[in-house]
Amino acid sequence: MPTVALARETDWAGWRAAARALVLAGVAPDAVRWRAGGAGDALPAAEGGFGLPRALVDLATLAFQARDPDRFPLLYRLVWRAHAGERVLDLALDPDVDAARALALAVRAEAHRMRTHVRFLRAGGDAGGGGRLIGWYAPAHFVLEASAQLIARRFPDPSWSILTPDGSAHCDGGDLRFGPGVAPPADDAALAALWGERGGELLAGARPGTSVPEAEALEEAPRPPDRPALGPVVRHVPADAALAEASAEAVRCRRCPLWEPATQTVFGEGPPGARLLLVGEQPGDQEDVIGRPFVGPAGQLLDQALEEAGIDRRAVYITNAVKHFKFVRRGKRRIHERPDPAEMHACAFWLDVERVRIAPRLTVLMGATAARSVLGRPVTITRERGRPFELAPGATGFVTVHPSFLLRLPDEAAKAREYRAFVADLREAARIAGGG
Numbered sequence: 411m412p413t414v415a416l417a418r419e420t421d422w423a424g425w426r427a428a429a430r431a432l433v434l435a436g437v438a439p440d441a442v443r444w445r446a447g448g449a450g451d452a453l454p455a456a457e458g459g460f461g462l463p464r465a466l467v468d469l470a471t472l473a474f475q476a477r478d479p480d481r482f483p484l485l486y487r488l489v490w491r492a493h494a495g496e497r498v499l500d501l502a503l504d505p506d507v508d509a510a511r512a513l514a515l516a517v518r519a520e521a522h523r524m525r526t527h528v529r530f531l532r533a534g535g536d537a538g539g540g541g542r543l544i545g546w547y548a549p550a551h552f553v554l555e556a557s558a559q560l561i562a563r564r565f566p567d568p569s570w571s572i573l574t575p576d577g578s579a580h581c582d583g584g585d586l587r588f589g590p591g592v593a594p595p596a597d598d599a600a601l602a603a604l605w606g607e608r609g610g611e612l613l614a615g616a617r618p619g620t621s622v623p624e625a626e627a628l629e630e631a632p633r634p635p636d637r638p639a640l641g642p643v644v645r646h647v648p649a650d651a652a653l654a655e656a657s658a659e660a661v662r663c664r665r666c667p668l669w670e671p672a673t674q675t676v677f678g679e680g681p682p683g684a685r686l687l688l689v690g691e692q693p694g695d696q697e698d699v700i701g702r703p704f705v706g707p708a709g710q711l712l713d714q715a716l717e718e719a720g721i722d723r724r725a726v727y728i729t730n731a732v733k734h735f736k737f738v739r740r741g742k743r744r745i746h747e748r749p750d751p752a753e754m755h756a757c758a759f760w761l762d763v764e765r766v767r768i769a770p771r772l773t774v775l776m777g778a779t780a781a782r783s784v785l786g787r788p789v790t791i792t793r794e795r796g797r798p799f800e801l802a803p804g805a806t807g808f809v810t811v812h813p814s815f816l817l818r819l820p821d822e823a824a825k826a827r828e829y830r831a832f833v834a835d836l837r838e839a840a841r842i843a844g845g846g
């Protein structure tokens with residue numbers, strides 16, 4: 411019995427060429443063995459060709475990406491039968507068709523999950539946000555290559571790499587390359603260390619091209635049923651168990667429509683015992699991709715101001731009033747839009763969970779959205795900033811500007827003046843939060 415050895419699990423072109431040659435040579439499905447990797451037999455010389463219904467090819471391209479060794483013979487059986495004239499996809503009850511459809515569905519769902527759940531940390535770079543975004547994901551099926559094509563189309567600009575146990579994808583300026591996989595890192599720090607040690611080697615070993623089918627079939631796929639975030643993604647998990655649970659639930663939040671266009675939920679982060687809670691508006695473009703609050707330009711400015719105010723960011727719990735990025739598309743750009751009161755109200759559920767669990771001494775409301783969300787009324791920042799007030803027994807509130815306000819000021823002198831006032835507010839906040 412001939413054995414067909416594919417170059418790798420995702421060698422769609424190799425499988426297609428072998429299936430064609432075998433059908434044309436009249437090699438029946440039960441007379442051939444399939445494997446990924448290793449040695450195989452030479453294929454019969456194939457003369458001519460034949461067509462297959464487009465729907466069957468689409469089904470096969472998806473099912474081929476399933477992590478199931480039986481998919482190779484299963485799909486060959488379907489091709490064999492279709493070539494013999496059977497209208498296999500029209501059959502109401504057919505075990506092969508049903509099995510292939512189930513695999514295709516699982517692949518679609520996993521590809522979607524990968525695209526929405528992969529999170530990135532920044533390796534290297536500077537305060538301007540350069541460097542490379544590194545993501546980790548352990549896909550249940552072989553969906554890295556197709557998903558990477560879609561992610562590269564959506565995010566061609568920042569350089570990024572996605573590492574998985576099966577392989578890695580690397581994108582630079584829209585140019586996509588694929589390389590070897592890596593063992594699962596334990597957490598973000600291990601992922602960063604792994605990239606530090608092996609990033610150069612992984613990039614050097616990456617090659618352009620994939621034979622995995624067009625990604626459109628995945629893109630048009632319906633969203634999968636709600637499921638919790640997959641465990642193995644190296645994501646920031648709050649140290650507090652209740653917050654960890656809430657952040658996992660928030661991944662599936664449907665309390666308002668903002669979840670749909672956004673890449674992911676961006677939950678707050680910080681130590682459970684934080685005395686100081688900082689609340690911003692909503693994740694921005696970069697936060698939406700990276701999955702962490704205040705890591706883009708406003709976050710860099712906030713970091714600088716915190717440092718000048720003598721506040722260690724690692725000791726602060728930082729979150730947003732709204733956990734999804736709200737934007738409008740303009741060409742390739744995603745332009746920030748303010749959340750409306752209904753969206754703030756819907757998301758106050760998660761902010762309340764964070765506020766109750768962290769129970770900080772001081773809550774700093776940065777900007778009008780944070781202030782309105784927490785106080786439940788419109789707030790004029792210039793009128794209320796810098797004056798501590800009782801938020802609840804034992805808990806103080808404090809209003810200040812949002813760092814994005816500083817970024818938007820066109821005049822350098824005004825920018826410098828407002829920045830100094832912001833640092834002064836943070837210093838005052840540190841004094842209140844730290845005072846006994």
Ligand code: URA
Pocket residue numbers: 690691692693694697702703704705706708709730814
């Ligand atoms: N602006 C915010 O309010 N929050 C972020 O996380 C980033 C920008």
